[in-house]
């Protein structure tokens with residue numbers, strides 16, 4: 001019997017960010033391994049015209065939750081959605097709901113955040129710092145609370161190259177930042193943002209670092225722990241391999257590559273691709289919840305959920321595996337054949353952006369115009385290039401994360417728990433993982449049917465022929481123009497033609513002699 005699973009039985013949990021990528025996998029695993037847990041409260045906001053109930057219904061009826069329904073048929077009774085907006089005072093939770101949360105919650109998993117790299121500092125501070133502070137305040141009024149688990153990111157201190165499982169200070173105290181956001185206007189915030197974030201690449205990593213300091217400073221007597229995942233990717237094993245449902249991190253780039261939009265990207269090929277499967281992060285998080293509640297460590301422990309120091313894979317290897325898988329399992333209706341490469345300096349990046357990204361988009365838009373349709377490819381390409389420019393920082397640096405606490409926790413688990421809540425990334429086979437990832441992107445994100453693979457292959461063959469035809473035509477046109485304008489080109493042309501003529505004559509003569 002798993003000790004961790006037994007621990008969560010009869011517990012009331014509170015999860016923020018449960019509708020997000022990580023939150024959903026966390027809920028799924030908790031229900032599947034501890035079907036006797038009492039209730040999971042989730043803080044949800046109405047979104048895209050959907051009520052809370054509709055959002056929960058959609059999650060429970062998704063493919064991800066299929067296995068849960070087998071072991072926990074009354075799962076819908078055990079999820080209690082609470083209307084909340086983490087941007088509002090007291091999260092805009094009703095008095096009755098607040099009362100219930102305060103009196104019943106045993107464990108909190110705080111996953112909600114804005115993960116956008118371009119979020120305005122005010123918005124990022126509100127969600128990643130102020131909301132964390134408010135949640136800690138709520139937690140301090142929960143008499144039954146046993147543990148508070150905060151999900152941060154391994155990149156919160158990405159301005160350092162070696163990162164230990166400790167909280168690093170920031171020059172300006174989070175409380176001062178929170179205060180200033182209340183009275184500074186947007187234009188001044190815009191002006192001071194670069195100075196505040198310093199050598200971090202965006203407001204996301206900066207505010208996640210502030211969030212950690214808030215956890216450290218304001219947790220009082222609570223049992224608190226922080227989990228820091230690196231780049232979270234599709235599931236490795238559970239509930240099934242390759243599940244993913246958003247375009248963040250590598251997933252969007254896998255789509256852009258498979259559909260033939262992305263042809264080159266500035267990267268350091270030998271830099272570590274610190275991708276970590278979402279189920280590995282979730283297993284660690286659940287184990288951390290158990291350990292923090294049961295063993296009550298004296299200080300706030302930080303756990304790195306990273307792959308680089310235990311089972312490294314670099315971008316070159318990852319890129320090759322992605323492309324090789326796309327040969328076998330192509331995506332449908334590709335714009336061009338998937339054939340991406342890494343560039344290593346700004347000049348070649350700009351060159352390939354012009355030649356391989358913008359030029360084909362302009363040509364395609366011209367074709368759309370000719371056929372009476374609305375041009376859209378250049379706009380799409382520019383958005384993709386903007387997205388890539390924001391991700392580039394993470395594929396051009398390497399970090400070394402220590403994982404002492406994570407390894408300590410693994411050694412504390414019983415063999416059964418090590419199996420059920422496996423977060424030992426050393427067992428990950430990258431080749432297999434990437435194949436499943438690409439397949440998962442195709443099935444769960446793009447919703448493409450595997451029966452369409454032969455047609456997709458046919459389409460790629462057609463694209464290859466168009467590519468050859470286009471290149472040959474382009475070569476002939478350029479050559480023709482050169483011959484018309486340059487004596488040197490004409491001389492080269494006559495030299496090649498006479499050489500070929502002589503070669504054929506010689507070949508003919510020698511074959512006649514043999515007879």
Ligand SMILES: CCCCCCCCCCCCCCCCCCCCCCCCCC(=O)SCCNC(=O)CCNC(=O)[C@H](O)C(C)(C)COP(=O)(O)OP(=O)(O)OC[C@H]1O[C@@H](n2cnc3c(N)ncnc32)[C@H](O)[C@@H]1OP(=O)(O)O
Pocket residue numbers: 115116117118153154155230231232247248249250251252253254256257265316318319320322323340341342380383384386387390391394395
């Ligand atoms: C020799 C061999 C060679 C072989 C070579 C082979 C080469 C090829 C192999 C290729 C594969 C190898 C793997 C390489 C992976 C590298 C990944 C590194 C990730 C590092 C990540 C993170 C570390 C930190 C981890 C954390 O701790 S945090 C979690 C991560 N957080 C994020 O990843 C948020 C990012 N995103 C945003 O910050 C917003 O998305 C924003 C960008 C502002 C746009 O924002 P905006 O333009 O306003 O609008 P959106 O609606 O958001 O999106 C607008 C449009 O862009 C699309 N799109 C959004 N995203 C992405 C995305 N990723 N990739 C692509 N498209 C995306 C979206 O589909 C929409 O398309 P559309 O609808 O227009 O068609």
Ligand SMILES: NC(=O)C1=CN([C@@H]2O[C@H](COP(=O)(O)OP(=O)(O)OC[C@H]3O[C@@H](n4cnc5c(N)ncnc54)[C@H](OP(=O)(O)O)[C@@H]3O)[C@@H](O)[C@H]2O)C=CC1
Pocket residue numbers: 016017018019020021022023043044045047084085086087110111112113114115127151152153154208228229230231232233246248249
């Ligand atoms: N994905 C990754 O690569 C990594 C993620 N992390 C961390 O993991 C955690 C989860 O990330 P992930 O699941 O990928 O992110 P998602 O963007 O998928 O999920 C974010 C969650 O936060 C919720 N949320 C956002 N704003 C509000 C709000 N105002 N009120 C209530 N809820 C809100 C979202 O709700 P809604 O559905 O309503 O938008 C959603 O449930 C984050 O803390 C992130 O920093 C760390 C490292 C890497």
